[in-house]
Amino acid sequence: MQSGSDQNLAPSSRGLQPISQGISRMAMWAPEPAARAGAALDSILTGVCRSIWQEVAWEFSGLTYDGFPVEFAFSAADDTIRYVAEVSGPEVDSRERLDIAERRLASLGSVPIPKEVSEFLHKVQSSGQLQFGAWIGGRHGSGNDRYKIYAEVSRSCTDEYKSLICDMLGGGSLLPGRQPRFQMIGYEPAKSRLELYFSITGLVLWEIERLISLAGIRSRWPEFLDLITEAYGYNPDLVLSQSRVGFSFSVQAGKGPMTFTLFKSARSIFGSDKSIRSHVLRLAEVNGWDLRCYEALSLPVAERDGWDTMHGIISFVAHPNSQPTLSITLRPPEDPA
Numbered sequence: 001m002q003s004g005s006d007q008n009l010a011p012s013s014r015g016l017q018p019i020s021q022g023i024s025r026m027a028m029w030a031p032e033p034a035a036r037a038g039a040a041l042d043s044i045l046t047g048v049c050r051s052i053w054q055e056v057a058w059e060f061s062g063l064t065y066d067g068f069p070v071e072f073a074f075s076a077a078d079d080t081i082r083y084v085a086e087v088s089g090p091e092v093d094s095r096e097r098l099d100i101a102e103r104r105l106a107s108l109g110s111v112p113i114p115k116e117v118s119e120f121l122h123k124v125q126s127s128g129q130l131q132f133g134a135w136i137g138g139r140h141g142s143g144n145d146r147y148k149i150y151a152e153v154s155r156s157c158t159d160e161y162k163s164l165i166c167d168m169l170g171g172g173s174l175l176p177g178r179q180p181r182f183q184m185i186g187y188e189p190a191k192s193r194l195e196l197y198f199s200i201t202g203l204v205l206w207e208i209e210r211l212i213s214l215a216g217i218r219s220r221w222p223e224f225l226d227l228i229t230e231a232y233g234y235n236p237d238l239v240l241s242q243s244r245v246g247f248s249f250s251v252q253a254g255k256g257p258m259t260f261t262l263f264k265s266a267r268s269i270f271g272s273d274k275s276i277r278s279h280v281l282r283l284a285e286v287n288g289w290d291l292r293c294y295e296a297l298s299l300p301v302a303e304r305d306g307w308d309t310m311h312g313i314i315s316f317v318a319h320p321n322s323q324p325t326l327s328i329t330l331r332p333p334e335d336p337a
Contacts, residue, residue: 012048012049012050012051012054012057012058014058015048015049015057015058015068015069016045016049017334018068018332018333018334018335019038019041019045019070019332020038021332021334021335022072022297022332022333023035023037023038023041025296025297025299026081026293026296026297028296029079029292029293029296030079030081030142030293032142033079033080033081033140033141033142034081034140034293036140036145037081037083037138037140040108040138040140040145040147041070041083041085041138043104043107043108044085044087044104044108044136044138045069045070045085045086046104047086047087047088047089047092047100048069048086048088048089050089051088051089051090051091052089052091053089053090053091056090057069057089057090060089060090061086061132062131062132063084063085063086063132063135063312063331064310064312064331065308065309065310065312065331066308066310066331068331068332069085069086070083070084070085070086070331070332071083071084071312071329071330071331071332072297072329072330072331072332073327073328073329073330074291074293074294074297074327074328074329074330075317075325075326075327076283076284076287076289076290076291076325076326076327077317077319077322077325077327078141078290079141079142079290079292079293080139080140080141081139081140081141081293082137082138082139082140082327083137083138084135084136084137084150084329085135085136085137085138086132086135087100087101087104087134087135087136088100093133094129094130094131094132094133094152095125095130095133096133097132097133097134098121098122098125098133098134098149098151100134101134101135101136101149101151102118102149104136105136105147105149105189108145108147109145110146110147110189110190111189111190112189113149113187113189114189114192117187117194120164121149121151121185121187124151124153124154124185125151125152125153125154126154127154127156128154128155128156129154129155130152130154131152132152133151133152134149134150134151134152135149135150136148136149136150137149137150137186146188146190146191147188147189147190148186148187148188149186149187149189150184150185150186151184151185151186151187152183152184153182153183153184153185155181164185164196165182165196168194168196168249168251168258169214169215169249170214174198174211174214175200175207175210175211178200180198180199180200180247181198181199181200182196182197182198183197183198183199183246184196184197185197186248186250191252191253192252192253193250193251193252193253194250194251195248195249195250195251196248196249196250197246197247197248198246198247198248199244199245199246199247199263200244200245200247201243201244201245202240202241202242202243202244202245203240203241203245203247203262204237204240204241205225205236205237205240208224208225208240208247208262209221209225211247211249211260212224212260212318214249215249215257215258215259215260215318216256216257216258216320217257217258217260217318217319217320220318220319220320220324221318223323223324224260224316224318224324227316227324227325227326228262228316230283231269231279231283231314231316231326232269239268239269240264243264243265243268244265245262245263245264246262246263246264246313247260247261247262247263248260248261248263256320257320257321258320259317259318259319259320260317260318261315261316261317261318262315262316262317263313263314263315264313264314264315264316265312265313265314266309266311266312266313266314266328266329267307267309267311269314270314271307272304272305272306272307272309273298273301273304273305273306273309273310273311274301274302274303274304274305276309276311276314276328277298277301277302277311280294280314280326280328281295283326289325289326294328294330297330297332297333298311298330298333300333300334300335300336301330301333304333310330310331310333311328311329311330311331312329312330312331313328313329314326314327314328314329315327315328
């Protein structure tokens with residue numbers, strides 16, 4: 001429920017309010033990264049704030065369950081403040097958003113996207129319909145800022161991406177007898193890092209083991225399965241095999257072993273925001289993860305029940321040279337009135 005003063009704010013101001021409140025909460029633990037994240041989001045969200053459709057500009061996005069155009073993400077691997085955001089208002093055609101995202105990255109001082117990468121990203125969007133077009137991700141840690149561009153892959157794109165998958169994964173099918181949906185390409189200019197995102201209805205454990213093997217990190221499978229099982233609290237095979245699952249392969253320039261990530265709706269595992277937060281913080285305590293910024297940002301939903309969650313995706317990440325980790329996304333909640 002909005003207070004009377006909140007109701008009098010312009011739509012753009014009301015939309016920015018939970019972001020600024022969240023930045024303030026995280027600043028208690030990471031003041032400099034939080035300040036840099038806030039400044040970058042001010043720039044990235046320019047198109048949303050100036051949208052001519054202000055009444056829907058803060059509820060049109062596919063990033064979050066309620067359409068809010070920003071979600072924060074937190075990883076057990078480090079204390080970096082992460083987020084993904086829309087680059088324009090809903091009135092802008094999805095085909096125009098990749099260009100907008102590239103210009104916005106340049107204005108943020110990001111390392112330029114190589115011409116050949118930019119051309120490829122545009123090529124995979126050249127035919128077929130797009131839903132979101134492009135997003136920008138930011139990472140702000142101690143001493144540096146990094147950005148990532150997310151480009152949607154059109155459903156009718158075929159040959160363009162098949163060659164990319166073959167180059168990364170060595171050819172052949174990802175899963176025998178099944179065709180995952182290739183949804184998105186992520187590119188991080190500062191590290192020349194490319195990430196391919198897929199989704200599919202259901203994965204059984206042997207299929208996940210196969211995907212990790214394709215990433216070149218088969219040795220990480222036992223501990224990766226242990227992390228998933230610990231998070232679920234029971235054998236996850238049944239749930240994973242009967243619902244929508246996402247996964248990605250990420251590799252830095254120069255090839256080598258990849259990072260493999262499994263994505264799942266957090267509410268499909270834990271339920272309400274209250275339950276999600278409780279489970280994630282318990283896992284953090286048991287495993288010694290530093291999730292203080294997440295704990296601060298999520299405080300307003302600590303007692304929030306119901307299926308309509310502000311948490312989004314929980315990710316299980318298998319790394320080539322370190323223990324597997326977990327990450328969680330959260331739409332910035334408003335402070336209680």
